[in-house]
Amino acid sequence: MNPGRIHFATRDRVPVDGGDERLAADCMARASDIRALEVVLLDLFRLGQIAGTVHTCVGEEIIPVALHPHLNPNTDAFFATHRGHGHFIASGGSPDGLIAEMLGREGAVCLGRGGSQNLHHGRFFSHGIQGAGALHAVGYAWALQRAGIPGIVVAQLGDGTMGQGATYEAMSFAALLRAPVLFLIQHNGWAQSTAAASTTTGDLLDRAQAFGLDADRRSDADCVALHAHFATITATVRTGRPFVQLVDTQRLLAHSKGDDTRHPDTLRELHDNDPLEVWTQARPAFAAHRRAMQKRWADLAADIGRRPKIAPSSAPAIPNLLASPSARDLLAGIDIAGTTVVAAINAGLQAVMADARVLMIGEDIADPCGGAFRATRGLSTAFPERVFSTPIAEAAIVGVSVGAALAGFRPVAEIMFGDFATLAADQLINSAAKYPYALGGEVTCPLVVRFPSGGGFGYGPTHSQSLERLFCGEPGLRVVALSPRHDARVLLRHTVCEDDAPVVFVEPKPCYGDPVTTDVPLGAAFVDIAGKATGYPPLFYRPAEGEVASVTVVTYGHMTTAVEAAMETLLLDEEIFCDYFVVTQLWPLDTRDINRSVARTGRLLVVEPHVAT
Numbered sequence: 001m002n003p004g005r006i007h008f009a010t011r012d013r014v015p016v017d018g019g020d021e022r023l024a025a026d027c028m029a030r031a032s033d034i035r036a037l038e039v040v041l042l043d044l045f046r047l048g049q050i051a052g053t054v055h056t057c058v059g060e061e062i063i064p065v066a067l068h069p070h071l072n073p074n075t076d077a078f079f080a081t082h083r084g085h086g087h088f089i090a091s092g093g094s095p096d097g098l099i100a101e102m103l104g105r106e107g108a109v110c111l112g113r114g115g116s117q118n119l120h121h122g123r124f125f126s127h128g129i130q131g132a133g134a135l136h137a138v139g140y141a142w143a144l145q146r147a148g149i150p151g152i153v154v155a156q157l158g159d160g161t162m163g164q165g166a167t168y169e170a171m172s173f174a175a176l177l178r179a180p181v182l183f184l185i186q187h188n189g190w191a192q193s194t195a196a197a198s199t200t201t202g203d204l205l206d207r208a209q210a211f212g213l214d215a216d217r218r219s220d221a222d223c224v225a226l227h228a229h230f231a232t233i234t235a236t237v238r239t240g241r242p243f244v245q246l247v248d249t250q251r252l253l254a255h256s257k258g259d260d261t262r263h264p265d266t267l268r269e270l271h272d273n274d275p276l277e278v279w280t281q282a283r284p285a286f287a288a289h290r291r292a293m294q295k296r297w298a299d300l301a302a303d304i305g306r307r308p309k310i311a312p313s314s315a316p317a318i319p320n321l322l323a324s325p326s327a328r329d330l331l332a333g334i335d336i337a338g339t340t341v342v343a344a345i346n347a348g349l350q351a352v353m354a355d356a357r358v359l360m361i362g363e364d365i366a367d368p369c370g371g372a373f374r375a376t377r378g379l380s381t382a383f384p385e386r387v388f389s390t391p392i393a394e395a396a397i398v399g400v401s402v403g404a405a406l407a408g409f410r411p412v413a414e415i416m417f418g419d420f421a422t423l424a425a426d427q428l429i430n431s432a433a434k435y436p437y438a439l440g441g442e443v444t445c446p447l448v449v450r451f452p453s454g455g456g457f458g459y460g461p462t463h464s465q466s467l468e469r470l471f472c473g474e475p476g477l478r479v480v481a482l483s484p485r486h487d488a489r490v491l492l493r494h495t496v497c498e499d500d501a502p503v504v505f506v507e508p509k510p511c512y513g514d515p516v517t518t519d520v521p522l523g524a525a526f527v528d529i530a531g532k533a534t535g536y537p538p539l540f541y542r543p544a545e546g547e548v549a550s551v552t553v554v555t556y557g558h559m560t561t562a563v564e565a566a567m568e569t570l571l572l573d574e575e576i577f578c579d580y581f582v583v584t585q586l587w588p589l590d591t592r593d594i595n596r597s598v599a600r601t602g603r604l605l606v607v608e609p610h611v612a613t
Helices: 020-046 062-070 085-090 095-103 132-147 159-163 165-177 204-209 223-237 264-272 275-281 284-305 341-352 394-406 418-432 467-471 488-497 559-574 592-601
Strands: 077-080 124-126 153-158 181-187 214-219 243-248 358-363 387-390 410-414 448-453 478-481 503-508 524-527 539-543 551-555 578-582 585-587 604-606
Touching: 020 062, 020 085, 020 095, 020 223, 020 275, 020 284, 062 085, 062 181, 062 223, 077 085, 077 132, 085 095, 085 124, 095 284, 124 132, 132 153, 132 165, 132 181, 132 358, 132 394, 132 418, 153 159, 159 181, 159 204, 165 181, 165 387, 165 394, 181 204, 181 223, 204 214, 204 243, 214 223, 223 243, 275 284, 341 410, 341 488, 341 503, 358 394, 387 394, 394 410, 394 418, 410 488, 418 448, 418 467, 418 503, 448 467, 448 488, 467 478, 467 503, 478 488, 488 503, 551 559, 551 592, 559 578, 578 592, 592 604
Parallel strands: 077 124, 077 153, 153 181, 181 243, 214 243, 358 387, 358 410, 410 448, 448 503, 478 503, 551 578, 551 604
Antiparallel strands: 478 585, 524 539, 539 578
């Protein structure tokens, strides 16, 4: 075998007809090979060949080797935590690719962008944010259901993750959707350097059962019994019954590459009772196999270390548009005259639902309510299997959408008021925006988060803000703003069905009840701007022929109404003409057309919304 291309040779299903001893020996050999690889990675870190951090699964290897023989890599998915190397290998991931990823060398599974915490192959994903993967697993499982694929999804969790609200929102949504999800809690007793007993109250199984989920707790001490148990519960989950499995295990080394601050007596006891160590000490030949495998991995690492370093990527953080509409394409035309903004949004949502990949998710969006502003009225009646009216849980609304997007669907998430998107910011910034780049460009995350923004209704300071600026500047996100001058139907079609980026879709809440604007501002003429692959162009109006603009005015969203009234006053009272831009894409912001205007006028006025309760 080429030492530069070693793959995990024992990936095949475990034969169970050879007796318990044969099965135990096979499981322990797999676990020992994973441990040998983890030790080599730590050696590489100590030698200064790995930058950043390393999170090993030393002590927990029996769990993945007992579970993954019961998963089908063609239909099932796995969402791992930062401590996911063992699951990556046991699921068929390449050790060569993992080592190269850690070393930043050619052949890296995620182009060196993910490192220890963010790995991907096939339907395997790992993520460094605690609890996030549980939500993504539920969304992925929901997508499998809708696609008619008989798969299950596993969400690996640590006991420290049981303090995250996202974990419980995931359990709640899984129960409501009857999503085929196995929540796998690897309970090693430590949340980083803190004993879990000092931070986690009550019984963890009681927490799961409070959501109506079946739950079980057992140890990894008996690999044969654990293997058989996983066979049973994975079959149960395939029937549409989400399950919570807690496995008591042991973390033998530090949280990451740092020193282990636990008491020496604690560490000694953990090592003395580690099932793999107990097995190895009783079998000298097995210990020799471990040493041989560790040398094999070290030789592979040396070979990989001689490869060229991965060149810095020039790939954009956000994918280009699949179709590039011009400004005229986005402009509201005469066929939509008299329609209110919210009715145009509703018509756009009805239209995109014709695409079977589109899922709709949000609070109170089902009929007869149809959303707080009636934008989703009629959708659940027409498409009951693809509309999920959720609990009040914004993080889960967006996190589940992320999982569905990773599975190839195109979810549209409604945040009832844009102010509440702060509760989902983690999912947008650390998951939706990061997955495509961190996983080596092998995945896309095409979701739209509808974001009613602005004030003026007397709703108070937590329901009237324009917080879209929080998401501007974040690589990997696209922020698009609807205005009364845009055709909501066209903009929704492009963002939902023809854009592979995660999109924050800002809607002008103060204008929901106003008619779509189809006339041209007084004294102005519309100038088309060609479509660009990098984003949606602004709407642009210049003074009518023969007139010269004295100032460039830039705005977006519901501010168009006030800005155009002021421009009309300036024109009638002072004969001041303007170049006028209604920005469509707030981020990434392409200012080239605006810059050319300012070069002509010498003046720039930017009008943005503020809190107006």
